[in-house]
Amino acid sequence: MKGKKLWGFSISLILINLASILEKADEALLPSVYKEVSEEFHAGPTDLGYLTFIMNFVQAVFSPIAGVLALQYDRPTVLASGTAFWAISTAAVGLSQHFQQVAFWRAINGLGLAIVIPVLQSLIADSYAAGSRGAGFGLFGLVGAIGRVGGGTLATIMAGHEYWGMPGWRFAFLNMASVSLLIGVLVYLYVVDPRKASPVHIASEVDSERSHLVGGKDNLLPPSLWRDSWIAMRSVMKVRTFQVIVLQGIVGSIPWTALVFLTMWFELIGFDNKSSAALNSIFTIGCSCGSLIGGLIGDRFSRYYPDSARIMCAQFSAFMAIPYTIIVLTVIPQSVNYFFTYATILLLMGLTVSWNNACANSPMFAEVVPLKHRTMIYAFDRAFEGSFSSFAAPAVGMISERIFGYDWKAVSLENGSAQGARALSKGLLTMTIIPWGLCCLFYSPLYFVFKRDRENARMANSKEEELELN
Numbered sequence: 001m002k003g004k005k006l007w008g009f010s011i012s013l014i015l016i017n018l019a020s021i022l023e024k025a026d027e028a029l030l031p032s033v034y035k036e037v038s039e040e041f042h043a044g045p046t047d048l049g050y051l052t053f054i055m056n057f058v059q060a061v062f063s064p065i066a067g068v069l070a071l072q073y074d075r076p077t078v079l080a081s082g083t084a085f086w087a088i089s090t091a092a093v094g095l096s097q098h099f100q101q102v103a104f105w106r107a108i109n110g111l112g113l114a115i116v117i118p119v120l121q122s123l124i125a126d127s128y129a130a131g132s133r134g135a136g137f138g139l140f141g142l143v144g145a146i147g148r149v150g151g152g153t154l155a156t157i158m159a160g161h162e163y164w165g166m167p168g169w170r171f172a173f174l175n176m177a178s179v180s181l182l183i184g185v186l187v188y189l190y191v192v193d194p195r196k197a198s199p200v201h202i203a204s205e206v207d208s209e210r211s212h213l214v215g216g217k218d219n220l221l222p223p224s225l226w227r228d229s230w231i232a233m234r235s236v237m238k239v240r241t242f243q244v245i246v247l248q249g250i251v252g253s254i255p256w257t258a259l260v261f262l263t264m265w266f267e268l269i270g271f272d273n274k275s276s277a278a279l280n281s282i283f284t285i286g287c288s289c290g291s292l293i294g295g296l297i298g299d300r301f302s303r304y305y306p307d308s309a310r311i312m313c314a315q316f317s318a319f320m321a322i323p324y325t326i327i328v329l330t331v332i333p334q335s336v337n338y339f340f341t342y343a344t345i346l347l348l349m350g351l352t353v354s355w356n357n358a359c360a361n362s363p364m365f366a367e368v369v370p371l372k373h374r375t376m377i378y379a380f381d382r383a384f385e386g387s388f389s390s391f392a393a394p395a396v397g398m399i400s401e402r403i404f405g406y407d408w409k410a411v412s413l414e415n416g417s418a419q420g421a422r423a424l425s426k427g428l429l430t431m432t433i434i435p436w437g438l439c440c441l442f443y444s445p446l447y448f449v450f451k452r453d454r455e456n457a458r459m460a461n462s463k464e465e466e467l468e469l470n
Contacts, residue, residue: 012076012191016123017143019083019187022180023116024144025151026090028284029176030106031260032155032277033169035267040167041099045261045397045406045424051106052260053394058110059117060386064233066118067376071232075375076191079119083184085112087177094173118379125366125374126194131299133366134310138295138358145288149281151176156263156277232376240449241368242377244442245361249385252318252356252439255325255432257392261424268421270336282343286350290317294355298363307451310360311443317355318440324349325432329425334418356439364446368453370460392431400427 030037034048041047069078089108096102120140128136158168236242262283266276294313301309324345332341361381369377400406406423 013127015183015187015191016079016120017140018183019079019116020120020140020144021147021150022083022176022183023086023113023120023147025147026086026109026176026180027113028148028152029090029155029173030093032152032263032280033159033172034261034264036159036167036169037102038264040169041102043099045264045400045427046394047099047397048264049261049394049397051103052257053391054103055106055110055113056257056386057391058107059114060383060388062111062114063118063379063382063386064376065379066115067232067373067379069115070119070122070375070379071372075119075123075193076187079116079123079191080184080188082112082115082119083180083187085109086116087112087180087184090173090180091177094170094177114379114382118375118382121362121378122375123194125362125378126371130363130367131303133363134295134298134302134359135292136295137362138292141291141295141354141358142288145284145291148288149284152263152284153277153281156273156280160273232373233380236369236373236377236380239368239377239453241364241446241453242381244445244449245364246381246384248318248439248442249361249381250388251435251442253385254388254392254435255321258396258428258431261396261428265421265424265428266342268417268424269334270421271339275336275339279339279342279346283346283350286347287354288350290351290354291358293351295358295363298355298359308447310364311446311450314356314360315440315443317353317359318436318443321349321353321436322433324353325429325436329429329432334421334425360443364450364454368450368457370457396424396427396431399430400424403427 030051037043037051038048066078066082086109089105089112092105093102093109096105121137124136124140125133155169155172158172161168163171263276263280266279267273271279294317298310298313301313305312327345328342328349332338332345362378365377365381366374400423404423404426406420406427
């Protein structure tokens with residue numbers, strides 16, 4: 001990405017990665033203080049799950065907006081606007097006095113993230129060549145994990161204290177909002193859209209692209225944002241690779257949404273705030289490093305097996321999640337005496353189960369659509385995956401309460417609860433093992449459709465470049 005540099009590094013890339021850090025930190029805030037929110041608002045696991053559901057569902061439903069806006073406006077401007085939405089809503093959550101207020105502002109938070117995440121992904125895709133996108137998205141995941149670890153750890157630790165008479169969890173939300181708003185302003189002022197910086201990324205004229213997408217006919221229509229958006233949506237939805245990845249993602253993202261209860265589960269076992277934050281951070285660090293490792297492995301092997309290597313890496317990662325989850329939730333005794341056992345297994349689990357997005361999904365998306373539609377394909381991926389996976393968090397709560405006997409009124413969150421921990425672990429197990437198995441299976445059709453879709457996208461890009469030159 002061209003533009004100003006700081007110590008040899010692109011300011012645009014630095015700010016994009018900072019935005020990613022803050023986005024992940026914001027996502028980690030609420031799950032890290034579930035215990036305190038539960039006590040403050042007298043909410044059980046099902047109620048807490050609904051808070052995550054509301055944010056994820058709104059994010060999913062409104063994600064296509066990012067694709068529509070990216071067709072018409074500078075992506076840094078769109079990114080800055082989304083950041084402002086999430087910053088304001090995060091501050092409002094910290095000031096909320098009623099559970100319904102928290103739910104409303106979590107929905108607004110989801111709207112901000114709906115705009116931010118697809119734009120971030122498309123900017124990263126445009127910043128790397130096809131053979132190194134796995135490493136690019138892996139590094140993106142690694143950097144984002146710094147935010148998830150930092151946000152989750154600080155929120156969990158701060159939750160146990162008061163600051164100037166304010167509960168620590170509220171103070172954490174207000175601090176996060178302030179920093180996020182600052183980053184949004186810097187993004188607006190200094191980030192350069194790669195489509196403007198490089199001729200390779202300059203989209204072809206609206207007429208020529210539309211002419212190609214509707215079959216190469218000389219059908220010149222007046223510029224229209226909604227017409228362009230409909231054409232882009234229709235083009236993306238027809239791509240078989242997109243359909244398959246979305247199918248596996250619908251089930252594959254369910255376990256990750258369910259795992260928002262991990263910190264609360266550690267606290268129910270009896271770990272204090274710092275120990276719970278440490279275990280969750282170890283898992284997140286493992287996932288972030290695993291994302292980079294998976295991306296590098298996907299890039300490496302795709303040079304020799306361009307049609308299948310990324311798919312095989314993704315299936316391996318999805319399969320490995322099954323035994324590790326069983327070990328963590330059922331094999332290791334649920335006792336504070338097994339801290340280092342939990343830490344070791346969680347680290348190894350994170351290193352192997354987090355490859356999919358970096359090694360396969362995101363790099364393959366960038367290869368199967370024309371350049372101008374990259375934000376749209378990432379937006380629709382979030383829309384479909386997020387809308388279904390958002391049900392996972394409340395489902396864990398309902399299963400834990402109604403099937404396995406979790407009684408939040410009788411559980412002491414202050415000192416832990418063996419019965420509550422067992423019930424919650426069974427709910428988590430139910431919502432992770434089966435989806436991960438299906439995710440591994442649903443990758444298989446890509447062996448037959450990815451090559452064809454990639455060649456079609458290359459032909460489309462070649463025609464666009466020819467039209468641009470003429």
